[in-house]
Amino acid sequence: MDKIVKLSGLLREKGIPASVRSTQTATEAYKILKKDSKENENVLRDALAAIYLKDKRQFPTFKETFDSIFSPEESDTAKETEEKITDSSKKRSNSKMFLKVYNYSFKVLEPEKGKPEKSDVDGIDYMPPLDENLQNPFDESELLQRDITQLNSFEPELLDLCQKLGRKIANRRARRLNESRNMRPDIRRTMRKNLKYGGTLIDLVRSKPKIKKSEHIFLNDISGSCDWISSWFFCMVYTAQTSFHRAKTFDFDNKTIETTSALEEPKLLDAFVKVRDLRQKSSMIHGTSNMYTAFKSFQSQVNINNKSYVLILSDCRDWAGPKSGKKPLSAEVLEEIARRAKRVVVLNPEPRNKWNVVDSCVSYYEDAGADFFEVRNLVQLADLVTKL
Structure with missing residues (x-):
């Protein structure tokens, strides 16, 4: 012991x-x-x-x-x-x-050995990647709290972390759904039914649970500044997709493509590879943001109604979008989307002090009806998705 x-x-x-x-x-x-x-x-x-x-x-x-x-x-x-x-x-x-x-x-002197000349190759301190991983094991808490904009390379550990966060999202949402389905007492109907007993509480009438048929649409910015962030976000959505009713995923830079088919892959890694392949086939690798044409393309592909929750992951920097004076025309398109949808939520990975600086369109999109939240790491991102 x-x-x-x-x-x-x-x-x-x-x-x-x-x-x-x-x-x-x-x-x-x-x-x-x-x-x-x-x-x-x-x-x-x-x-x-x-x-x-x-x-x-x-x-x-x-x-x-x-x-x-x-x-x-x-x-x-x-x-x-x-x-x-x-x-x-x-x-x-x-x-x-x-x-x-x-x-x-x-005389028992050892013969002098000539010193070999040191080449340039000898000065290189080479260490195989496996040894580096063994000596420096990844710290899960450090990755979770790391600035999300610095997660810009493929790491198997990040795939595992996103999968864990996706499971947490699914479990929390399922628990919340079960709590909402518990039939609570309907006070008004209970009092009316018990009037025949002289007001004595004998029969308890419970309220019927509301049937929610909401639709969750995830729109990810894959321009140069948000490419890898959107990839990790997709991994979370893939793992937690069972907790969302009719989930759909889209990627955009100057146009929009649907990646919902990747959610049907049996394994996370296969889905991750398929998304990257769809982007490559559509020539959407490190593209430039044109949110006006992207939102227009998104409108033509999706039937948005009053049960649609639109979740946008973007830094809202409309580099190539047209403007009317100082106002970007993409704000008018987003206003139309927000008017038709149940709610539009924007998750911005940039620090709040960089919002509305240079070409940032945050204030215009807020006026259009979108709700903004700052996400600086994977934990914040998962918590906000859980609350939807």
């Missing part, structure tokens, strides 16, 4: 999460697999690794910690052998120096 508690403490110090439940499970496993041979020790190590570890790249750190607690003799013998090797090498070097000084009757 003491060894397991000590192991949990050391693992926490080295950045490996070890909860109370994991410690209890490890204690039960230790009672069953108490080591009495080398084979049982390996089985115990693998069993505890299966309990504690959630990432296989943390196994070297776990193995070192496990050996320091359960096999201290081996680590001590390893240190002793290293010390013996260093002592023997010192003695050998001392004997050579002695022969070099006292070489009267015989």
Whole structure:
């Protein structure tokens, strides 16, 4: 028991999460697999690794910690052998120096070895990518709180994180839906029904749950400034799509394409690849924003009604859109969309102090009827989607 508690403490110090439940499970496993041979020790190590570890790249750190607690003799013998090797090498070097000084009757001098010239390649400190990942395991909390505009490269860890956030969104929305379906007492109908009993409460009448047939439409900006942000956002929507009624996804830069077909893929990675492929086939790679033509194209593809929730992920910088004076014409198109839809929500990944600066159209879109929210990291993005 003491060894397991000590192991949990050391693992926490080295950045490996070890909860109370994991410690209890490890204690039960230790009672069953108490080591009495080398084979049982390996089985115990693998069993505890299966309990504690959630990432296989943390196994070297776990193995070192496990050996320091359960096999201290081996680590001590390893240190002793290293010390013996260093002592023997010192003695050998001392004997050579002695022969070099006292070489009267015989000369036992080692031939001078020519020093090889150091090439430019030798100066390169090359480290394989696998070693880098082993030495620097990713920090999940750091990725969740990192500025969302800096998540501009493909990382498998981000796919996993977006999948976890998508599951949280789906679970929270499902819980909220179940609570709304619980039939609450209808006070007015209960009082009217119990008048025949002289006002005594005998029969309780419950209200019928409202059937919601809302439609969620996700419109993602994939111009150069929001390309990767929209990709991670799509991963969340893919995982949480079961909690949205009739969800549809669209991508836009200077035109709009529908990517709803990617939601039907069986795996997240396949859906991610299909979205990138659809963008490439439509020549929408690092395009320039023209929100007027994009919103016009969006209007022609979607039948927006009073049950439609339109969620736009964009920094609202209409670089190439036409303007009437200083007002962008895209604001008029968005006003028409907001008038027909139930609600239009814009998630802006830029800091709030950069809104309405240079070509930012935030104030014009707010006047058009859109609700704006600032999203600076993945956690904020997931929380706002959950509240829809």
